[in-house]
Amino acid sequence: MKPEAAHQADDDAAARRRVVVDLGMRSYDILIGPGLVDAAGEEIARRLPGVRAAVVTDETVAGLHLDRLSIALRAAGIDHSTVVLPAGEPTKSFEHLTRVVDAVLAQRLERDDAVIALGGGVVGDLAGFASAIARRGMRFVQMPTTLLAQVDSSVGGKTGINSPRGKNLIGAFHQPALVLADTALLDTLSPREFAAGYAEIVKYGLIDRPEFFDWLERSREAIFAGGPERAEAIRQSCEAKAAVVAVDEREHAGRALLNLGHTFGHALEAAVGYDSRRLVHGEGVAIGMTLAYRFSTELGLCPAADAGRGEAHLRAAGLPTRIAEIPGGPLSTAQLMTGIAQDKKVKRGHLTFILTRGIGQAFVESDVAPAAVEAFLDRELAR
Amino acid sequence: MKPEAAHQADDDAAARRRVVVDLGMRSYDILIGPGLVDAAGEEIARRLPGVRAAVVTDETVAGLHLDRLSIALRAAGIDHSTVVLPAGEPTKSFEHLTRVVDAVLAQRLERDDAVIALGGGVVGDLAGFASAIARRGMRFVQMPTTLLAQVDSSVGGKTGINSPRGKNLIGAFHQPALVLADTALLDTLSPREFAAGYAEIVKYGLIDRPEFFDWLERSREAIFAGGPERAEAIRQSCEAKAAVVAVDEREHAGRALLNLGHTFGHALEAAVGYDSRRLVHGEGVAIGMTLAYRFSTELGLCPAADAGRGEAHLRAAGLPTRIAEIPGGPLSTAQLMTGIAQDKKVKRGHLTFILTRGIGQAFVESDVAPAAVEAFLDRELAR
Numbered sequence: 001m002k003p004e005a006a007h008q009a010d011d012d013a014a015a016r017r018r019v020v021v022d023l024g025m026r027s028y029d030i031l032i033g034p035g036l037v038d039a040a041g042e043e044i045a046r047r048l049p050g051v052r053a054a055v056v057t058d059e060t061v062a063g064l065h066l067d068r069l070s071i072a073l074r075a076a077g078i079d080h081s082t083v084v085l086p087a088g089e090p091t092k093s094f095e096h097l098t099r100v101v102d103a104v105l106a107q108r109l110e111r112d113d114a115v116i117a118l119g120g121g122v123v124g125d126l127a128g129f130a131s132a133i134a135r136r137g138m139r140f141v142q143m144p145t146t147l148l149a150q151v152d153s154s155v156g157g158k159t160g161i162n163s164p165r166g167k168n169l170i171g172a173f174h175q176p177a178l179v180l181a182d183t184a185l186l187d188t189l190s191p192r193e194f195a196a197g198y199a200e201i202v203k204y205g206l207i208d209r210p211e212f213f214d215w216l217e218r219s220r221e222a223i224f225a226g227g228p229e230r231a232e233a234i235r236q237s238c239e240a241k242a243a244v245v246a247v248d249e250r251e252h253a254g255r256a257l258l259n260l261g262h263t264f265g266h267a268l269e270a271a272v273g274y275d276s277r278r279l280v281h282g283e284g285v286a287i288g289m290t291l292a293y294r295f296s297t298e299l300g301l302c303p304a305a306d307a308g309r310g311e312a313h314l315r316a317a318g319l320p321t322r323i324a325e326i327p328g329g330p331l332s333t334a335q336l337m338t339g340i341a342q343d344k345k346v347k348r349g350h351l352t353f354i355l356t357r358g359i360g361q362a363f364v365e366s367d368v369a370p371a372a373v374e375a376f377l378d379r380e381l382a383r
Numbered sequence: 384m385k386p387e388a389a390h391q392a393d394d395d396a397a398a399r400r401r402v403v404v405d406l407g408m409r410s411y412d413i414l415i416g417p418g419l420v421d422a423a424g425e426e427i428a429r430r431l432p433g434v435r436a437a438v439v440t441d442e443t444v445a446g447l448h449l450d451r452l453s454i455a456l457r458a459a460g461i462d463h464s465t466v467v468l469p470a471g472e473p474t475k476s477f478e479h480l481t482r483v484v485d486a487v488l489a490q491r492l493e494r495d496d497a498v499i500a501l502g503g504g505v506v507g508d509l510a511g512f513a514s515a516i517a518r519r520g521m522r523f524v525q526m527p528t529t530l531l532a533q534v535d536s537s538v539g540g541k542t543g544i545n546s547p548r549g550k551n552l553i554g555a556f557h558q559p560a561l562v563l564a565d566t567a568l569l570d571t572l573s574p575r576e577f578a579a580g581y582a583e584i585v586k587y588g589l590i591d592r593p594e595f596f597d598w599l600e601r602s603r604e605a606i607f608a609g610g611p612e613r614a615e616a617i618r619q620s621c622e623a624k625a626a627v628v629a630v631d632e633r634e635h636a637g638r639a640l641l642n643l644g645h646t647f648g649h650a651l652e653a654a655v656g657y658d659s660r661r662l663v664h665g666e667g668v669a670i671g672m673t674l675a676y677r678f679s680t681e682l683g684l685c686p687a688a689d690a691g692r693g694e695a696h697l698r699a700a701g702l703p704t705r706i707a708e709i710p711g712g713p714l715s716t717a718q719l720m721t722g723i724a725q726d727k728k729v730k731r732g733h734l735t736f737i738l739t740r741g742i743g744q745a746f747v748e749s750d751v752a753p754a755a756v757e758a759f760l761d762r763e764l765a766r
Contacts, residue, residue: 094481105548108725133516136543136554160519165488171519172555342491 009035015228017235021155021242023249026175030155030238032231036182037068037143040116041076044141047178048114051139053080054104056127057118058087061145064188069118069143080116081107085123089274092126092161094170100130104138114139114177120146121153121281125171128159132174142179146189147197148282150181151204151237156245156258166342167266167274173249181238183231194224195318196282199261199289201233202317204240206289206310207257210360212236217313224317256364260354261289267339268323271331278328279320286319287326292362295376296355306358323381333377340373392418398611400618404538404625406632409558413538413621415614419565420451420526423499424459427524430561431497434522436463437487439510440501441470444528447571452501452526463499464490468506472657475509475544477553483513487521497522497560503529504536504664508554511542515557525562529572530580531665533564534587534620539628539641549725550649550657556632564621566614577607578701579665582644582672584616585700587623589672589693590640593743595619600696607700639747643737644672650722651706654714661711669702670709675745678759679738689741705766716760723756 012035019030031043044051053073057066062084073080083103085091104115115138117127124142131140144154160171186194201223205213215236222229241258248255265281265288272278290311296302311321323331340351351370356362395418402413414426427434436456440449445467456463466486468474487498498521500510507525514523527537543554569577584606588596605612624641631638648664648671655661673694679685694704706714723734734753739745 094477098477101553102546102548105546105552129516133512133543133553133555135552136541136556158519160516163485163488165485169488169518170484170516172516173519 009038012036013039015231017231019235019238019242021175022246023175028175028177028179030179030181030242032150032181032183032234032238034182034184034231036180037065037185038072040069040143040180041072041074041078043180044073044114044116044178045076045078048112048139050112051078052107052109052113053078053116053141054100054107054109054114055080055082055116055118056085056100056123056130057082058085058091058120058123060087061119061123065118065145065185069116085126087122089122089162089276091122092167094161096126097130097161100127101134104130104134109134109138111135111138114141116141116143117154118143118145120144120149124149124154125159125168126161128157128174128176129161129171132159132172137174139177140174142176144179144181145185147186147194147234148200149197150183150186150234151197152200152241154179154181155238155241156255157249167269175249179238181234183226183234186230187226191318192280196280196286198223198317199282199286199314199319201237202310202314203258203260203285203289204237205360206293206356207240207260207354207362208360209236209240210358212240213310213313213359220313220317256352257354257362260356260362261285261287261292263340263351263353264288264291264336267336268326268331270339270342271335272326272328275328279326283320286314287321287323290314290321291323291376291380292354293356294380295353295373296357298376299355299372302356302358302361306356309359322383323377324383331381333374333381336377337370337374341370392421395419396422398614400614402618402621402625404558405629406558411558411560411562413562413564413625415533415564415566415617415621417565417567417614419563420448420568421455423452423526423563424455424457424461426563427456427497427499427561428459428461431495431522433495434461435490435492435496436461436499436524437483437490437492437497438463438465438499438501439468439483439506439513440465441468441474441503441506443470444502444506448501448528448568452499468509470505472505472545472659474505475550477544479509480513480544483510484517487513487517492517492521494518494521497524499524499526500537501526501528503527503532507532507537508542508551509544511540511557511559512544512554515542515555520557522560523557525559527562527564528568530569530577530617531583532580533566533569533617534580535583535624537562537564538621538624539638540632550652558632562621564617566609566617569613570609574701575663579663579669581606581700582665582669582697582702584620585693585697586641586643586668586672587620588743589676589739590623590643590737590745591743592619592623593741595623596693596696596742603696603700639735640737640745643739643745644668644670644675646723646734646736647671647674647719650719651709651714653722653725654718655709655711658711662709666703669697670704670706673697673704674706674759674763675737676739677763678736678756679740681759682738682755685739685741685744689739692742706760706764707766714764716757716764719760720753720757724753 399416
C-alpha cells in the first residue's frame, strides 16, 4: 500500500488542469491545481532538464511556502538560490530590480537557466522583468500565490516595475516557460484579497464569455468555498486570457479588451495614491467595470439590466462597485480625469475605453470625448 | 537654378545606399551615406508620421552634431527633447538608464513615439535599452556616429548596459524602426577609432564572405580616405549582419558566427579592465580574430597562409594583432582564461569558440577543451 502522502499526491495530480498558451516555438503550459508547490521540482525538471534557478519571493510568501518549494527543487536536483524581497508594491522599483538581476548574475546563471517567481503580482512582475533583461533574456517560471496573479498577471508575459511617474511604466514582454498555479495556496489569502482576484475572473465573463458569466453566477459560492469549481474558474480564466495573448502577444487591439474596467480602475488607484488600505487593484477593477457598463448604458449602447446584473454579481462577491464606497474621503472628477489622461492606454491624445453592448459583448472604443466622461463621472461621484 | 546647399543635398541623396533588415512586420531600413543628419527629420517623419522623440546623445557628439540634428527634426515638425550623457563606457549603467527612461516618461512619450540615439555604441546600446523598457517598448531610431556603431552595434537589435559583474550582461533584444548612418560624420573620428571600427568590417569577410575580404584587400586605402568605397564597405557590412539577424534574431547558432574574435577579444578587454587607453573593442576583436585563425591553424583546421593573410590585412589597417602589443604591462594566461570562462557565450560549462577552415569559412565549435586554449595562449603570450 502507498503511504498517505503518496495517495494525496496522486489525488492532487488527478485534480490538476492544464492550459496551453499557444505561441508557436515559445508555447508554454499553465498547470492549475492543489499540490503544485510540492510537484514543482519534478514539473520544472521534466521541461527544463539541467536547469539551475534563482527563486524570487517576498517575506510574507517566504514564511508560508518557501521551505516546501526548496525541498521540492532539491529533490529534483535543481540547484538554486533564493532572493527574499520586502512584501508590497514599493518593491516594484529600479532598486529591487537591480538587486534581483545582480543576484542572478552573481550565481552565474546562463540564458537556459530560470528565474522562478513565487508570489503575487509584485513578485511576478519584478522577477519576470529581471529574467527578461538579465543576459538579455533568461527562462522564467511563474508560481503565482494569489488568486489575482493566478488568473491575470502570471499569464501573458507582461512584466515590469513602477516609475515615480506611474505604475508599470517600465518593463518588457517576456513569456514564461511554465506557470504553476497551486490552488491550495489560496487558502492563506484574506477574504478581501480573494474577492479582489475574483473581480478579474468576472472580467473574462463580462468581456466576451456570457456563458462563463452565467456559470459564475451559479458557482460563485462554491468557488469561494474551494473545491473543483475554484480550479475550474481559474482554468477558464487562464484559457480566456491565453486565447487573447496567443492572438496578440504585444497588446494591440485584441489584447486591449483585457483592459475592461482598467482605465477607470487605474484612475481610482492613482487617486487614492495606491493606498491598498483604501483600494486594491481588483476592487478598482470591480468599480471600473461597473463604471464601464454604466457608461455604456448612458451612451445608449448597453441595456441597463445587463449593467445591473454585472454590478449585482460583483456586490454579491463582496466587492465595491461605487466610487463613493472607497473609504478615506471623497474623490473628485478632476482627480480622476487626470488619472485617465495619464493612463498608458491613451493613444495620441484620444481617450480609449472598453465599452460594451451587454454581458460578454465588450469592444474597444478609441474615440471617446473627454467631456462625456467628465459629465458621467460627476453623476457617478454623487451616486 | 538651385542654391548650392540644395545641390549638395541632391548629390548626397544620390550617393545614399539602403539595406533592408528583413524581419517581417518589423522590417526596417538602414540608410547609409553623407548628409543623413540633415535629412533625418524628413526620413523619420516619412516613416513615422506624427512621431515625437527624445534624442539621446553624449557630450562629445552633442558638441559636434546635435544642433544640426535638432534643426533637421524641427524643420520636419518633430517635437523632441534631448538628453546629453557623459561620454564613455561607464555611462552604460543602471544610473544613466534610469535617467533616460525618466526623461522619456517625463515627456509623456507614448509607444508610437521614438527614442533617437545619436552617438556611438555606448549611446546606442543605452538609448536602445531605454526604448525597449519604457512603456514596455517604444520605437527606436539609431543614428550611429562611429564606424564601429555603423557596421556593428546599430544593426541587429542588441541593446543593454553593463553590470559590475560584466559588460552587456543586462539588456534586451529590441529592433530599431530605422537606422541612419551618416558617413560624413566619420571624418571627426581619430585614426585609431576609425581603424577599430574597420576591424568589424574585416570580420564579415573573415566569417563567410571571402570575395568581400578580397575586395577589402584592394580597397582598404580608399575606404580609409573616404569616398564611395567607404559607404560601400559599410553597406556590405550592414548587409552581412542584416542577413544573419534576419535568420536568427535572438542569437542562437547562426548569429553566433558574428562573435568571431569576440571570446578572445572580450577576455583581453576584461584583462585590461576595459581601459580604452590600452585597448578599445575593435582592437580586441582584431587580436581576437587573429587568435581564432591561428588557433584554428594549430588545431589543423585552417591553412597557415590564410591566418597570415588575415593578420597582414589587419596590420596594414593599423590594428594590433598580438597580445604583446597591448601597452601597460604583460597579461597572463590565467587572467585570460578567467575572462573566457565568464564570457556570456559560455553554455553549460563548455567553451564555445568561432573557429575557421580558412578565409570566409568560420564555424561554431561548442566543445573546445579548456586545456587546449590554455596551452595555445601560453605560446601566443610569448609571441
